[in-house]
Amino acid sequence: MKLYPRQRHRVLQVVTKLVIPFVLLFGLYVQFHGDYGPGGGFQAGVIFASAFILHGLIFGLQRTRAVLTPAVLRILMSCGVLLYAGTGLVAMLLGGNLLDYDVLAHDPLHGQHWGIFAVELGVGITVTGVMISLFYGFASKR
Numbered sequence: 017m018k019l020y021p022r023q024r025h026r027v028l029q030v031v032t033k034l035v036i037p038f039v040l041l042f043g044l045y046v047q048f049h050g051d052y053g054p055g056g057g058f059q060a061g062v063i064f065a066s067a068f069i070l071h072g073l074i075f076g077l078q079r080t081r082a083v084l085t086p087a088v089l090r091i092l093m094s095c096g097v098l099l100y101a102g103t104g105l106v107a108m109l110l111g112g113n114l115l116d117y118d119v120l121a122h123d124p125l126h127g128q129h130w131g132i133f134a135v136e137l138g139v140g141i142t143v144t145g146v147m148i149s150l151f152y153g154f155a156s157k158r
Contacts, residue, residue, distance in 0.1 A: 025074075032074045039067040047140050057136035061143025069151045077155050086152060089145045096142030103134040 043063035050056030072080035104115045112119035117131025 028074050032070055036067045036071060039063060039070070043067070047136065050136050057139030057141075058143050060136075061140040062147060064140070064144045065147030065151070068148050072151060072155060077152070081152065084148060086149065089149050089152075092145035093142050093149070096138045096140070096145065099138030099141065100135055101138075103131055103138065107131065 043060045046055035046063055047057065047060035050060065068080060068084060071083070103117075103120075107116050107119055108114055110119040115131070115135070117128045118124035120127035120131050121129075
């Protein structure tokens with residue numbers, strides 16, 4: 017495996033190891049704060065993916081693929097779409113319309129909260145998987 021100069025640079029590696037947990041924490045904040053303010057699933061998914069893309073840029077694609085394999089990414093993408101679609105299906109099975117969250121809890125306000133939370137979580141998981149897969153596709157030699 018050929019190492020490029022930036023992959024041997026100790027300062028970048030140390031700074032990246034220090035920054036990635038904060039990027040992931042900020043992604044979680046955006047995900048869980050999305051129904052109260054700006055943010056949500058798409059933004060959180062991109063922030064989450066950017067942490068793994070940074071890891072791939074600094075430590076090399078091989079090491080990042082060892083952390084998140086393409087099979088795991090396919091599972092993430094599938095589970096995110098299933099969570100999004102499943103929320104709408106559950107709402108329909110409970111007597112509401114597609115993505116009408118009022119029926120998901122005893123109180124319509126709580127139902128709206130849980131429905132939006134589930135949909136945004138599904139979007140975030142899907143976007144994370146898709147963005148990292150795009151990075152793998154563009155960064156690989158094949």
